[in-house]
Amino acid sequence: MDSGKTSRHIDSNTALYGLVGRPLAHTLGPRMHNAAFAAVGLNALYLAFETRDIAGAVTGARALNLQGLSVTLPYKTSVMEFLDQVDEMARKIGAVNTIARRGDLLVGFNTDAYGALKALETCLDPGALRGMPCLIVGAGGAARALGFTLARNQAALAVSNRSRERGERLAKELDCPFLAEQEAWEFGADLLVNATPVGMHPLADTCPVPDHVLRKGLVVMDLVYNPRDTLLLQKARARGCRTVSGLDMFIFQGAEQFRLWTGLEPPLEVMKTAVLEAIKP
Numbered sequence: 001m002d003s004g005k006t007s008r009h010i011d012s013n014t015a016l017y018g019l020v021g022r023p024l025a026h027t028l029g030p031r032m033h034n035a036a037f038a039a040v041g042l043n044a045l046y047l048a049f050e051t052r053d054i055a056g057a058v059t060g061a062r063a064l065n066l067q068g069l070s071v072t073l074p075y076k077t078s079v080m081e082f083l084d085q086v087d088e089m090a091r092k093i094g095a096v097n098t099i100a101r102r103g104d105l106l107v108g109f110n111t112d113a114y115g116a117l118k119a120l121e122t123c124l125d126p127g128a129l130r131g132m133p134c135l136i137v138g139a140g141g142a143a144r145a146l147g148f149t150l151a152r153n154q155a156a157l158a159v160s161n162r163s164r165e166r167g168e169r170l171a172k173e174l175d176c177p178f179l180a181e182q183e184a185w186e187f188g189a190d191l192l193v194n195a196t197p198v199g200m201h202p203l204a205d206t207c208p209v210p211d212h213v214l215r216k217g218l219v220v221m222d223l224v225y226n227p228r229d230t231l232l233l234q235k236a237r238a239r240g241c242r243t244v245s246g247l248d249m250f251i252f253q254g255a256e257q258f259r260l261w262t263g264l265e266p267p268l269e270v271m272k273t274a275v276l277e278a279i280k281p
């Protein structure tokens with residue numbers, strides 16, 4: 001059975017949710033969230049809105065009484081000025097990936113940070129991050145979400161990034177060192193996170209770090225989830241590293257969106273199955 005199908009009926013009481021961003025042709029959100037709504041018996045529908053005007057999209061969401069939105073590239077930062085409130089963590093990160101209706105207000109949240117932490121907990125014991133040397137490769141929105149989460153969990157962070165200026169800015173905010181490439185590979189991280197699109201389709205045959213960095217025992221997390229098993233994760237496993245997949249982070253961040261929107265416990269297994277079915281070759 002295709003758990004992503006919306007077999008329930010739609011009527012005048014159907015609550016509408018959606019995703020704003022562009023391009024959205026390959027997004028997994030509608031499959032994951034509609035499966036979740038169906039599983040808990042909610043009369044709700046989640047659609048992908050290919051968005052050309054983020055200010056207009058938020059105005060439309062208010063006017064049409066949408067109950068919640070996911071926000072993806074390129075609007076995670078620019079959407080913030082159009083919201084009534086932005087929660088503290090999302091403000092720190094500087095990006096909103098979730099909008100939830102609270103009465104008449106539209107409130108912004110960032111569930112990427114939560115999703116990243118939950119994904120890490122599939123591999124690390126709670127508390128293990130404290131004092132752990134962690135290298136984040138990248139300094140964009142995802143790196144920021146991860147960086148503030150790891151900082152809150154008292155990890156010993158370092159940031160490396162292609163463009164020095166952006167990397168140094170994030171390192172300063174996180175109160176940690178910025179490391180240029182060579183130094184980064186010699187940092188001695190116990191957790192290495194790829195927060196760049198290197199390894200993502202159509203660059204699936206590329207790897208963001210040299211092989212010699214991938215030593216036995218290292219925990220390697222790749223935020224890229226398309227493909228699911230990136231070249232970095234394959235190489236890391238082959239060299240005895242423990243790995244954390246970007247797909248787990250995606251599912252956990254979606255589950256937290258579901259919780260913020262509905263106040264209900266997310267049906268995690270259903271969401272996971274829907275996503276895995278959607279990406280089956």
Ligand code: NAP
Pocket residue numbers: 073112115138139140141142143161162163166167195196197198200223224225246247249250251253
């Ligand atoms: P972003 O804001 O555009 O930032 C991209 C970062 O990657 C920047 O630091 C950029 O460096 C660096 N970068 C881009 N191309 C590069 C290249 N060819 N070589 C080296 N560095 C490069 O993007 P983002 O939102 O942070 O997303 C980053 C990745 O995380 C994407 O693959 C996205 O799909 C993934 N992601 C996954 C989840 C999940 O749930 N698993 C959630 C969010 C994002 P410069 O500063 O030099 O441009």
